[in-house]
Amino acid sequence: MNLVQTLTDLRYALAGHRNWAFVPTMGNLHAGHLALVHHAKRHGLPVVASIFVNRLQFAAHEDFDQYPRTLVADCALLAQAGCDLVFAPSEADLYPQPQTCKVHPAPELADILEGHFRPGFFVGVCTVVMKLFACIQPAVAVFGKKDYQQLLVIRHMVAQLALPIEIEGVDTLRAQEGLALSSRNRYLSPTQLQHATTLHQTLQTLSARVVAHPNELEMAQADALAHLTQQGWQPDYICIRRRANLQVPAAHETAGTWVALAAARLGSTRLIDNIEC
Ligand code: PAF
DSSP, rough: EEOOSSSSHHHHHHHTTTEEEEEEESSSSOHHHHHHHHHHTTTTTTEEEEOOGGGGGTTTHHHHHHTTOOHHHHHHHHTTTTOEEEEEHHHHHHOOOOOOOOOOOOHHSSSSHHHHHHHHHHHHHHHHHHHHHHHHOOOOEEEEGGGGHHHHHHHHHHHHTTOOEEEEEEEOOGGGGGBBBOOGGGSOOOHHHHHTHHHHHHHHHHHHHHHHGGHHHHHHHHHHHHHHHHTTTTEEEEEEOOOOOOOOOOOOOOSSSEEEEEEEEEEEEEEEEEEEE
């Protein structure tokens, strides 16, 4: 596996092949990221992964400085997973000037849920992803479904800008008892780590209830929010939305095309999760 850290070296390394499968990451990799690489490899194309902690998608009070940078360990894991090329640029290389030209995704998709609680987050994500797409020009790009809204926002951006890139989503990998794998799980104490499974359990309860009783949607969401609070979480949201566009389902709709999504803080760690229902 080849590691390149500048745009010039990236262009040189990409030159041998026309079609690449791409896995963008912010590093501090876990089995969930490696599942994206394994998925990318199914295409039989060479796989390039990026590692870049993107300042643009962090608000001033968020964990940009604290975010774990573990390049050596990440490269070892990527090599084991069969990744062919790693692009790990410095900030000076990817953002040589202040990035004033930004990608503003569709507000109806990007200003709700995560975008509501993290204003500017999806502008940061779309800007860096667009820039990485421009640098790498992949045929396929693979994203985790744990960041469900991110996957939809990127799909929409790619469709609207007519980019010739296939966007694929991979199911969330979970630890025992259902906790979704996330780099931010590292911030949790052992006790919190055990307790964090209640986020997934609450989503499962909500999902089962609305599948059985779609007419109880509003009450089920309110109960799930109250339950998370009782369990010691500070929830931003827990709700049911349409999978296709993350809008609120209409009164006559039934489950099968929905997704239950949640974001909540345990102590100072903010986690997100979702399940399709
Ligand atoms: O999902 C992530 O890790 C990031 O949002 C991404 C897509 C790598 C952009 O920085």
